[in-house]
Amino acid sequence: AQKITQTQPGMFVQEKEAVTLDCTYDTSDPSYGLFWYKQPSSGEMIFLIYQGSYDQQNATEGRYSLNFQKARKSANLVISASQLGDSAMYFCAMREGRSGNTPLVFGKGTRLSVIA
Amino acid sequence: DARVTQTPRHKVTEMGQEVTMRCQPILGHNTVFWYRQTMMQGLELLAYFRNRAPLDDSGMPKDRFSAEMPDATLATLKIQPSEPRDSAVYFCASGLSFEPGQRYNEQFFGPGTRLTVL
Secondary structure, eight states: OOSEEOOOSEEEEETTOOEEEOOEEOOOOSOEEEEEEEEOTTOOOEEEEEEETTOSSOOEETTEEEEEETTTTEEEEEEOSOOGGGOEEEEEEEEESSSSOOOOEEOOOEEEEEEO | OOOOEEEOSEEEEOTTOOEEEEEEOOTTOOEEEEEEEETTTEEEEEEEEETTEEEEOTTSOTTTEEEEEEETTEEEEEESSOOGGGOEEEEEEEEOSOOTTOSSOOOEEOOOEEEEEO
């Protein structure tokens, strides 16, 4: 069973607009972490934001925020004021368990294109 | 500026040849991961190590792939013999398994090795 689902293969957004990238996850472990990574055309993986399963508040990092809805098992990434440099692949990932740095399970990704 | 380094960045080889990819984790990191990215499968775990000990290599084809950490500053991934279906980008990532006061354990990715097997 797929643990991370990203239903949007591709998205377009106008420059300066906000955009939401969807991510749903599946786990029975009460302790888990959710990550978003950005992969530009250069190929590197850039960490954007993290949300822990016990975090009371939604995570925010600059123009990135995570809309965490635990009961619905969703962790959508919101990018405010889109810039041309935001055009990239975006991956949602999950790590289960509380102990240690364990492997990430990735979704298939969403390709975001920002239009001038 | 600490970062994970990987060599080579690009490798083109012929089917049947041995391929060795190297990774230097961030100094002090005790956990190293190997991921593979393909168009069809996306990003998937091949193997990972903690304190140089292999913890999980269930994602690797055992007959042709091997992963090792000869020392704390070097991780290697070998494919012998290579096949066209091994063509992919191979990422190494490193992190800490525990750091007091750290809210989470981020994984820092290297730039990847793009492997093409003809």
